[in-house]
Amino acid sequence: MRPPLPPFTEETARLKVRLAQDAWNTRDPERVALAYTEDSEWRNRDVFLTGREEIVAFLTDKWRRELDYRLRKELWAFTGDRIAVRFAYEYHDTAGQWFRAYGNENWEFGPDGLMRRRFAGINDVPIAAPSARIPV
Template sequence: MSQKVITPEITRPPVPPFTEETARAKVQAAEDSWNSRDPKKVALAYTVDTIWRNRNQFINGRVEVEAFLTAKWRKELDYKLKKELWSYTKNRIAVKFFYEWHDTQGQWYRSYGNELWQFALNGQMQRREASINDLLIEAADRQLV
């Protein structure tokens, strides 16, 4: 997939090509953004025509990303996420992550997964592939408080 050149006023640093330091910063920025649980803010990190696979859902474009995240955080209450850099190349980053949340009945979950990211030259994410599994947990077993 070719990289798109986007105007500098919407650059999302750090930008590719990544070093270990800038890849770690990108992962931390993503963690911080997702932990805001603000769909509009999070969606701005993605290109207008971003392509996602999230579990068994296929999401196309920033508008669909925002709608997906709005629905996600209506269901996944008190969501808290931790991401860790797995590897990186010029414009790609792989992460492992887990997050905890509860449903409207108070059942807690820990969701584990891996993501593959591909970035445009301006640092916005063009592609996101996420594989995620959920584990029921007791509130007392939470790790992200």
């Protein structure tokens, strides 16, 4: 079980989004992957993944390349077992170039509160320096 559980209210949907944001900001692939079902389906940009093992490998590689990663998520909409979020995150590459990435995610949860599906569209924009507060 991974509370809060569907069906979501505005309060529980906002909490689910905040908990996801907090987990992703740890940059710990194993911890993040525990929020997803064993057979979770992902689309992240043009990458398609299935299952926790692929999610952990993907996130491990991601955070090797995206250094000093900081993320903000915001609830966009919710209903029943689904939540839509918009987000922004900042990171720099090994050459020191900073980027801000903007995107949207659609999430679907099982009755146990684990995410069954995550579909993310993301765009990166080079920036001069990180901001004190990431604008969503």
